[in-house]
Amino acid sequence: DTAVSQTPKYLVTQMGNDKSIKCEQNLGHDTMYWYKQDSKKFLKIMFSYNNKELIINETVPNRFSPKSPDKAHLNLHINSLELGDSAVYFCASSQTGTGGIDTQYFGPGTRLTVL
Amino acid sequence: AQSVTQLDSQVPVFEEAPVELRCNYSSSVSVYLFWYVQYPNQGLQLLLKYLSGSTLVKGINGFEAEFNKSQTSFHLRKPSVHISDTAEYFCAVSSTGFQKLVFGTGTRLLVSP
Numbered sequence: 001d002t003a004v005s006q007t008p009k010y011l012v013t014q015m016g017n018d019k020s021i022k023c024e025q026n027l028g029h030d031t032m033y034w035y036k037q038d039s040k041k042f043l044k045i046m047f048s049y050n051n052k053e054l055i056i057n058e059t060v061p062n063r064f065s066p067k068s069p070d071k072a073h074l075n076l077h078i079n080s081l082e083l084g085d086s087a088v089y090f091c092a093s094s095q096t097g098t099g100g101i102d103t104q105y106f107g108p109g110t111r112l113t114v115l
Numbered sequence: 116a117q118s119v120t121q122l123d124s125q126v127p128v129f130e131e132a133p134v135e136l137r138c139n140y141s142s143s144v145s146v147y148l149f150w151y152v153q154y155p156n157q158g159l160q161l162l163l164k165y166l167s168g169s170t171l172v173k174g175i176n177g178f179e180a181e182f183n184k185s186q187t188s189f190h191l192r193k194p195s196v197h198i199s200d201t202a203e204y205f206c207a208v209s210s211t212g213f214q215k216l217v218f219g220t221g222t223r224l225l226v227s228p
Contacts, residue, residue: 106159
C-alpha cells in the first residue's frame with residue numbers, strides 16, 4: 001500500500017565502504033528525486049530523474065551515483081563513504097503537470113550512519 | 116536563485132492556542148509554495164500548497180496559509196493546536212520549469228499541555 005518506499009530504513013557502515021539505498025514508488029509518477037537531510041534538519045535536493053533520464057544533478061560528489069532502472073525505481077549508490085555522508089536520505093516522486101510543477105510525495109527516509 | 120527563510124527555529128505553544136509559523140521566500144520569477152510536516156522519525160507529508168488563484172490556502176489537519184506577494188511571505192496558521200501537531204514544519208518554494216523544491220531550514224512546533 002505504501003506510495004514511496006525506501007530500503008533500508010537504517011544503514012550503519014564503516015568509512016570507505018560502498019553502499020546502496022533503494023527507492024520504489026507505486027504512484028505511477030514519471031519523476032523521482034533524492035534529497036539529503038543533514039543533522040540540522042536542512043533538506044537539499046541531490047538528483048532528479050524524469051522518465052529514467054537525469055534532469056537535476058546538484059553539486060554532489062561523484063561518489064554518489066543515482067540509477068533509475070525504470071520509472072518506478074530510483075536507487076542511490078555511494079562509494080567510499082565518508083563521515084560527512086551521515087544523514088537521512090529521502091526519496092520522493094511526482095507527476096509532471098501542465099504547470100511544470102507538481103506535488104512531491106516523500107518516502108520514510110533512510111538514516112545513514114558512517115562510523 | 117530561489118531561497119526560503121524560516122525565521123523561527125522553534126515555536127513553543129500551549130495546546131488549544133493559535134499558532135503562526137513564518138515563511139519568507141526570495142525568487143525573481145513566479146513561484147509555487149508548499150508547506151510540509153515531518154513527524155518524528157518519519158518522512159515529509161504535504162500540508163498544503165499554493166500554485167495560483169486564491170491567496171488563502173486551506174490544508175489538512177486544520178492548517179491554512181496565506182500567500183502575500185508584496186511581502187513575499189507564505190505564513191502557516193492554525194487557530195487551535197493539538198499535542199499531536201508537535202512536529203517539524205518545512206516551507207518550500209519552486210518555480211515553473213524547475214522540478215526541484217528549495218526548502219527552508221524548518222520550524223519545530225512544540226505543543227505542550
